[in-house]
Amino acid sequence: MKSILRPTLVLFAVLTVICCVAYPFAMIGVGNALFPYQASGSIISNGANNVGSELIGQEFSSPKYFWGRLSATGPMPYNAVNSGGSNNAPTNPALTDEIKGRIAALKAVDPDNKLPLPVDLVTSSASGLDPEISLAAAYYQVSRVAHERKLPEAQVRALVDKLSTPQYLGFFGETRVNVLKLNLALDGRG
Numbered sequence: 001m002k003s004i005l006r007p008t009l010v011l012f013a014v015l016t017v018i019c020c021v022a023y024p025f026a027m028i029g030v031g032n033a034l035f036p037y038q039a040s041g042s043i044i045s046n047g048a049n050n051v052g053s054e055l056i057g058q059e060f061s062s063p064k065y066f067w068g069r070l071s072a073t074g075p076m077p078y079n080a081v082n083s084g085g086s087n088n089a090p091t092n093p094a095l096t097d098e099i100k101g102r103i104a105a106l107k108a109v110d111p112d113n114k115l116p117l118p119v120d121l122v123t124s125s126a127s128g129l130d131p132e133i134s135l136a137a138a139y140y141q142v143s144r145v146a147h148e149r150k151l152p153e154a155q156v157r158a159l160v161d162k163l164s165t166p167q168y169l170g171f172f173g174e175t176r177v178n179v180l181k182l183n184l185a186l187d188g189r190g
Helices: 002-034 093-109 135-149 153-163 179-186
Strands: 043-045 050-053 132-134 176-178
Touching (some): 132 135, 135 176, 153 176, 176 179
Antiparallel strands (some): 043 050, 132 176
């Protein structure tokens, strides 16, 4: 038994040092050297203060701001510690109520908008942290935001187009816009 126990403990100790100390520190070093912005959390600042991460959505409820996707995280929205979707099935009444509530909120702040409601404005994402919305979702909100800020719709739409990110490699996903960056640009701080 002793002949098996000693090599097992030595192998366990060596693998623990390699996998739990050396490898993580090497990856942190490589990440910081090659991708410093991403490795530090892709933090967006307004000069003096950090206002959020480019990778994690934030809740905006004022009509003068663009709204992002709903967050299914708890106990608060966009909680990165509790990332995950609601896993509600399409037939689940909780999902139906969530969608109806969001539709009502969107219609209440912009009752004259006749554009079709984009799905990403009324459903939550799988991660619950989406920082971006589709161009359709941004365009749907242009009239409301322009009206609230007393800006021409063309100016707000041009800002959406300017800050949009194209598809990956020209065909993966869809063109999208980061909600935090867009709202900061509207505030004149981005």
